[in-house]
Amino acid sequence: MDIARIDAAADRLRGFARRTPLLSAPGLDAIAGRRVLVKAECLQKTGSFKFRGAWAAISALPADRRARGILAFSSGNHAQGIAAAAAAHGVPSVIIMPSDAPQSKIDGTRALGGEVVLYDRGSQSREELGDRLQAERGMVLVKPFDEPEVIAGQGSCGLEIAEQAARQGVTQADVLVCCGGGGLTSGIALALEARAPRMRVRPVEPEGFDDVTRSLATGAIQRNDRMAGGLCDAILTPAPGDVTFPILHRLCGPGLVVTDDEALRAMALAFRHLKVVAEPGGAVALAAALFHGDQIDGDAVICTISGGNVDADVYARALALA
Amino acid sequence: MDIARIDAAADRLRGFARRTPLLSAPGLDAIAGRRVLVKAECLQKTGSFKFRGAWAAISALPADRRARGILAFSSGNHAQGIAAAAAAHGVPSVIIMPSDAPQSKIDGTRALGGEVVLYDRGSQSREELGDRLQAERGMVLVKPFDEPEVIAGQGSCGLEIAEQAARQGVTQADVLVCCGGGGLTSGIALALEARAPRMRVRPVEPEGFDDVTRSLATGAIQRNDRMAGGLCDAILTPAPGDVTFPILHRLCGPGLVVTDDEALRAMALAFRHLKVVAEPGGAVALAAALFHGDQIDGDAVICTISGGNVDADVYARALALA
Numbered sequence: 161m162d163i164a165r166i167d168a169a170a171d172r173l174r175g176f177a178r179r180t181p182l183l184s185a186p187g188l189d190a191i192a193g194r195r196v197l198v199k200a201e202c203l204q205k206t207g208s209f210k211f212r213g214a215w216a217a218i219s220a221l222p223a224d225r226r227a228r229g230i231l232a233f234s235s236g237n238h239a240q241g242i243a244a245a246a247a248a249h250g251v252p253s254v255i256i257m258p259s260d261a262p263q264s265k266i267d268g269t270r271a272l273g274g275e276v277v278l279y280d281r282g283s284q285s286r287e288e289l290g291d292r293l294q295a296e297r298g299m300v301l302v303k304p305f306d307e308p309e310v311i312a313g314q315g316s317c318g319l320e321i322a323e324q325a326a327r328q329g330v331t332q333a334d335v336l337v338c339c340g341g342g343g344l345t346s347g348i349a350l351a352l353e354a355r356a357p358r359m360r361v362r363p364v365e366p367e368g369f370d371d372v373t374r375s376l377a378t379g380a381i382q383r384n385d386r387m388a389g390g391l392c393d394a395i396l397t398p399a400p401g402d403v404t405f406p407i408l409h410r411l412c413g414p415g416l417v418v419t420d421d422e423a424l425r426a427m428a429l430a431f432r433h434l435k436v437v438a439e440p441g442g443a444v445a446l447a448a449a450l451f452h453g454d455q456i457d458g459d460a461v462i463c464t465i466s467g468g469n470v471d472a473d474v475y476a477r478a479l480a481l482a
Numbered sequence: 483m484d485i486a487r488i489d490a491a492a493d494r495l496r497g498f499a500r501r502t503p504l505l506s507a508p509g510l511d512a513i514a515g516r517r518v519l520v521k522a523e524c525l526q527k528t529g530s531f532k533f534r535g536a537w538a539a540i541s542a543l544p545a546d547r548r549a550r551g552i553l554a555f556s557s558g559n560h561a562q563g564i565a566a567a568a569a570a571h572g573v574p575s576v577i578i579m580p581s582d583a584p585q586s587k588i589d590g591t592r593a594l595g596g597e598v599v600l601y602d603r604g605s606q607s608r609e610e611l612g613d614r615l616q617a618e619r620g621m622v623l624v625k626p627f628d629e630p631e632v633i634a635g636q637g638s639c640g641l642e643i644a645e646q647a648a649r650q651g652v653t654q655a656d657v658l659v660c661c662g663g664g665g666l667t668s669g670i671a672l673a674l675e676a677r678a679p680r681m682r683v684r685p686v687e688p689e690g691f692d693d694v695t696r697s698l699a700t701g702a703i704q705r706n707d708r709m710a711g712g713l714c715d716a717i718l719t720p721a722p723g724d725v726t727f728p729i730l731h732r733l734c735g736p737g738l739v740v741t742d743d744e745a746l747r748a749m750a751l752a753f754r755h756l757k758v759v760a761e762p763g764g765a766v767a768l769a770a771a772l773f774h775g776d777q778i779d780g781d782a783v784i785c786t787i788s789g790g791n792v793d794a795d796v797y798a799r800a801l802a803l804a
Binding site for chain 1: 502503512524586590750756759791794797801802
């Protein structure tokens with residue numbers, strides 16, 4: 161994985177992915193006690209950064225392999241990214257989703273042309289389901305994060321951050337990234353290593369699901385004890401990946417951890433000050449910027465809002481804190 | 483008023499106002515039955531397009547006049563635009579706001595450095611209050627829409643629409659604009675007359691406050707019977723202005739009218755498909771695009787989301803329709 165691969169992915173994404181804005185608001189600066197720059201990936205196509213990696217991976221496939229169709233496992237954001245990118249390439253997609261995924265993400269995936277196969281997290285193995293579909297239909301699996309082309313696609317977000325922050329006068333800052341398996345975090349870290357070397361990338365996770373933070377602290381991959389129960393469905397992954405962890409370990413940290421309640425409050429503040437919709441897992445980095453400033457260095461902080469695919473009832477809970 | 487004045491305002495705005503994105507989503511296209519391109523001015527600084535006109539007007543003043551401070555009447559969005567633009571120029575601002583304006587707009591105006599003077603719509607004359615402040619403090623009044631530099635500033639939004647739509651392959655379309663006094667509508671119309679002459683600009687208003695639609699239909703300025711009771715506070719104005727109406731009459735129409743319920747449903751669909759926060763008055767154009775397609779021509783329609791400054795309780799009402 162190097163910057164050339166990220167540049168190549170960014171070239172393939174041009175005209176297909178959105179260049180999302182780097183937003184700010186005086187009200188957020190006042191709360192954080194420093195400038196806060198927010199990379200609004202919730203405004204990306206399909207409502208999350210995942211479209212970048214999905215497009216990068218699918219567009220990199222040889223045409224004959226791509227034509228067999230794309231298979232993915234996802235709780236929702238990768239699902240929608242894959243469904244949209246596959247449809248735009250004119251190939252079918254099958255997404256294996258947990259039956260307790262947010263309804264809006266299941267509906268969204270279907271509306272984008274993906275065939276959704278639901279499984280029960282407790283009783284079924286998604287890997288077995290996936291193996292059968294690969295064997296029966298010859299589909300190509302695109303993993304959600306532990307896959308070089310996916311990381312390269314997410315890295316395009318980092319290229320934009322470097323350019324946009326520099327134009328706003330910021331070349332040195334902690335860059336807080338909402339982190340599940342580490343695809344976005346490692347991609348941004350690789351991009352910034354090359355294009356904004358004075359920035360430091362720091363993963364942010366929800367309390368109870370801080371596998372990456374603990375992995376970075378111990379220098380070895382740590383796993384979460386549980387995989388359900390939190391609000392931040394988009395970033396609940398068992399552990400950092402074999403491809404992502406070495407990158408994270410070399411370039412990122414220390415991690416930050418926020419509560420679900422802090423994520424909801426950050427959603428409410430993004431509603432009020434930025435006018436963008438963040439989902440809980442997409443709001444953890446903003447929550448860290450706003451509520452854990454004592455753990456952050458510098459006059460400015462950059463954070464991602466990585467997605468906005470949230471059901472109305474959860475959003476209403478956040479608004480009640482506005 | 484001509485395109486040179488809009489270009490000059492756009493030059494002064496460069497680096498200060500945001501170039502807001504022109505968004506789209508397959509789910510909205512499916513509802514509308516045609517492509518829908520959404521100019522997300524809710525992502526503008528201060529949460530509405532009003533920052534453009536405020537900055538254009540304040541930056542055009544001679545320094546000695548500007549130093550006396552800026553006075554404005556506003557229910558909230560113009561207020562925040564003026565407060566932010568005045569503060570950035572290092573001059574004071576006083577905003578005369580109705581006491582029933584949304585609390586978030588009053589708070590927002592104060593947070594941006596504006597001095598807020600509240601008046602009672604029923605019993606007090608805001609004009610008398612304003613005259614006294616002008617006399618006592620020598621402040622410069624910047625009117626919310628019936629003011630050439632303000633119209634020129636709003637026109638910068640039209641320049642962006644022309645460029646962004648062309649890049650997305652759209653050069654001919656109805657352009658639906660949320661319309662109060664007609665500042666944004668007339669500014670966009672002048673910009674598109676010069677830069678995208680195959681577009682047709684059409685004001686959109688809430689039911690019961692369709693002064694512009696009736697004015698265009700009759701060829702003479704018509705007034706609203708009432709000035710309260712609707713949800714769309716941002717665009718409740720008594721009548722089109724003496725400066726805006728001749729422009730609207732020459733270039734725009736016919737108008738479209740939507741219900742408050744349709745505006746709320748459009749807010750919910752912007753939440754779901756675009757991940758941006760629209761206020762009721764800022765959602766009427768999207769509502770017309772989605773729910774009044776039979777009155778629209780062409781394969782594509784462009785609409786503004788003109789602002790996103792909405793209180794959480796009103797937003798929760800919209801989400802309940804999601």
